[in-house]
Amino acid sequence: MVHQEKRVYQAQRNERESIRQKLALGSFYDDEPVIYTSCSKNGPSSRLQSGVNLQVCFVNDSSSDKDSDAEDSRTETSLDTPLSPVSKQSSSLSDRDTAEEDSDPLDDCGGFWRVQRRLQEEARVALALARPMARMQVEVERQIQLHRRSPVADLLPHLPHISEGLMKRNLRQGDMRDMSLGQLQVITNDLHSQIQSLNEELVQLLLMRDELHVEQDAMLVDIEDLTRHAHSHQRHQAEKAMSK
Structure with missing residues (x-):
């Protein structure tokens, strides 16, 4: 059962890749x-x-200034960039x-x-x-x-290079050796907080990726439906031209 599901998933993925390649090359619409x-x-x-x-x-x-006049708002259709x-x-x-x-x-x-x-x-x-x-x-x-400013910058204002190192996620061993136990505990708590925040952000991005995959599959199905409709429309036009 697992192998069968893998084969079905691989077939769907190959079909999506084929459609994307055709779209990128333009052959899907040219043919x-x-x-x-x-x-x-x-x-x-x-x-x-x-x-x-x-x-x-x-x-x-x-930034672009927008006037409240209705006539000006109708004429402003793009940014001056x-x-x-x-x-x-x-x-x-x-x-x-x-x-x-x-x-x-x-x-x-x-x-x-x-x-x-x-x-x-x-x-x-x-x-x-x-x-x-x-x-x-x-x-x-x-x-x-x-x-983004690290919270440690407010807790350790006399150690600005430590805050900069935390933002770059790079601390030197000599800096940590000269710090007290309380300062190390503050940095440890900040790192744990950053790890938790990054994990939550990763979960949100994975959910967004799944939603985009579903939306992409729906678009590919719409493309196939529109292609079939175009074929039938072309045949209908050809039959009308021949009947005349």
Whole structure:
């Protein structure tokens, strides 16, 4: 029973990896037309674009003043932060897609192929932005962790180098030899507190990872359903063209 479950799990994992590789290479969309019947205004590229703007704004500590006037709030649609070429491409794609949605109905044959090309471009942009955004988020969290003040700094104000060593998790043997038993006990308690905090953070991250895996599986299933729907739609269009 255990071996059978392992084989099923490995097969599902291989299938997910195959779909991800096809998406990354673009062959999944190039070989088979895809249509998204419920196109939302906030596509993957626009959501990732807003996430990149927020991350860059946070790293550079920049801020934008917002007026209370309703007309100004409608015109302010993006932060005044320089973006990478990929991000600029994503923004231009979103503007162009909005114009296409207003002018081309989905039922039109030409609109179908335009929607297909738009989805292909959005998927490629989303895949290109995923890795830089993840690295940026990790770097931001690492900087926050490095600049976090240790509680020992308040308990041992006359030993600033000890607090700095604790933040870097690196204490010299000579420093500990010169400290009293009470000071060592304070440092021990602080280390135990940090261990407990890191364990709780690890549990939360593992739970988040499991939720993201479930969400990823659901998205892959949606991609398969949309691909089947695109196949049937293409066959229907071909039959209509032949009947005419």
